[in-house]
Amino acid sequence: MLETKKLCAGYGGTDVLHGVTACFRPGRVTGIIGPNGCGKSTLLKTLAGLHKPTSGQVLLDGVSVPDLPPHLSAQKIAYLPQSRNVPEITALRMVLHGRFAYLSYPRRYRPQDYEAARRALRWIGAEDLADKNVSSLSGGQRQKVYIAMALAQDTDTVLMDEPTTYLDIRNQMEVMELAGKLAGLGKAVVMVVHDLGAVLRNADDVLLLQEGRVAAMGTPEEIYAGGKLESAFGVAVHVMETPDGKQYYCTPL
Amino acid sequence: MKNSQISSSRHNSRPFALAALLCVAAALLSVCLGAAGLTLPELWQAILSGPDGSAAARILWYVRLPRTAACLLAGAGLAVSGAIIQAVLANPLASPSIIGVNAGAGLAVSICCAAGGAAAGWAVAGMSFCGGMAAVMIVVLVARRTGASRMTVVLGGVAVSTFLNAGTEAIATLFPDAAVGSADFRVGGFSSVSLARLWPAAILIVAALAVSFTLCNELDVLALGEDTARGLGMQVSTTRTLLLALSALLAGATVSFAGVLGFVGLIVPHIARKFVGSESCHLLPMCALCGAGLVTICDLAARLLFAPYELPVGILLSFIGGPFFIVLLARRGGGRHA
Helix, strand or coil: CEEEEEEEEEECCEEEEEEEEEEECCCCEEEEECCCCCCHHHHHHHHCCCCCCCEEEEEECCEEHHHCCHHHHHHHEEEECCCCCCCCCEHHHHHHHHHHHHCCCCCCCCHHHHHHHHHHHHHCCCHHHCCCEHHHCCHHHHHHHHHHHHHHCCCCEEEEECCCCCCCHHHHHHHHHHHHHHHHCCCEEEEECCCHHHHHHHCCEEEEEECCEEEEEECHHHHHHHCHHHHHHCEEEEEEEECCEEEEEEEEC | CHHHHHCCCCCCCHHHHHHHHHHHHHHHHHHHCCCCCCCHHHHHHHHHHCCCCCHHHHHHHHHHHHHHHHHHHHHHHHHHHHHHHHHHCCCCCCCCCCCCHHHHHHHHHHHHHHHHCCCCHHHHHHHHHHHHHHHHHHHHHHHHHCCCCHHHHHHHHHHHHHHHHHHHHHHHHHCCCCHHHCHHHHHCCCCCCCHHHHHHHHHHHHHHHHHHHHCHHHHHHHCCCHHHHHHCCCCHHHHHHHHHHHHHHHHHHHHHHHCCCCCHHHHHHHHHHHHHCCCHHHHHHHHHHHHHHHHHHHHHHHHHCCCCCCCCHHHHHHHHHHHHHHHHHHHHCCCCCC
């Protein structure tokens, strides 16, 4: 299980996170929400071991993540950053790079790596994209290829920073669905998402960050009932029972 | 290669075969043609007789072969250096000459020549590498401190290049006896290539090429962006420095015998990309072949066009490279890559 204890982290001597204690359970999708600049991306990077905490701990099954060498943390935690380049390589090649951490110099991908990459593409339903150049794909297809890369990385934890931003509504839904399927494989899926309604509808757990502190943590129902969303975002949040389950929507205060 | 059957069918081996054929043809012509032409039977005999045979043999072994080898090595070295720099800096407009590597290596060679007279080949090649590496490090540091937009890297490189070139010019003026004053050195050319200069650089270039071919997955992963690369378990700054050092080594070693040859490192990667795409495991070997072929052909043209006068090949390459660069700027405009 991935957890943080009194985690502080920041840039250039100024902390952005102030004592974050939280846990991210396997088999569940945890949505991290919070207003702009509250430290969501910093938290995700620190969880991935890419950013060193100033104090506190990030533990994965009791092992300190910041102390792991990069290739070992990459074998345990996959991380999809917010800014994603558009490489001019085939989708299969790109998914293959998910195996990067498992090889040492000189890296020559083995048959089992090709197999893992093809399996990952098949799993997300994008087999037909294997030989297409990533730069020629649509935004939604690219995002799926990135997710396939994370899957090929074969980690217990998958961290995604704003995976649905810039996508149209159907692709947003598909990415959310894939996140759920990843959790179904027993992985801990952690994602930063701005769409409050989508998070409350799709996530199993929600972590509300406000000014670098945990304002609330729990299931979507608990978060909604706790009433912290209003003060954090400055909007009114409502719930409506529909034939398709609970739907959350926001109105100005 | 077992990967080729798995990777997309688009990357068949035809472009490679064509480029290799081009290289062999260019090399053969470069060996045979010149002020004194060699026919194929003469060439064969000269090869068999060794360097101390007939006049033809001496021309072959002491003039044509070193020069052809220098062309091939310089083209391959600069082109691969350019491809690496473009990938590491994620900037299609970067190249050893734009980023200051050539200028740094040139200044280092100038200092060597002015201070030591006929310095040993190894010393020149080593100094040349240090000069190139220093230049690329300055540019990267400047770009880091100022926010590292892709434009900053290019502009910083131009500034550093100008400064270093001024140093080379100053030395050429103050020490007129040093070989660096020759047009051959300042724009790049092969008329004064000697075996003594060539072979240390040749070893360095071949070794650096071999190492860079093993790092193609690293190059591709770097191109996914810094955060993604780190997420995949790469030690980004170490890898980046290593790759830049390799490209400085390739360009620096080339400058030590070919002078400050521009544009090969810029245009060849773009040509090669048209044929085999951007995957480094195809792109780097293709760059090496295309670069070697292009420089050899250009040098041949530079020798023959105005015979008995000889144009430094750098001038010819600039005539081709200048317009090409403008076309590139107009077509890309930084848009897709900004």
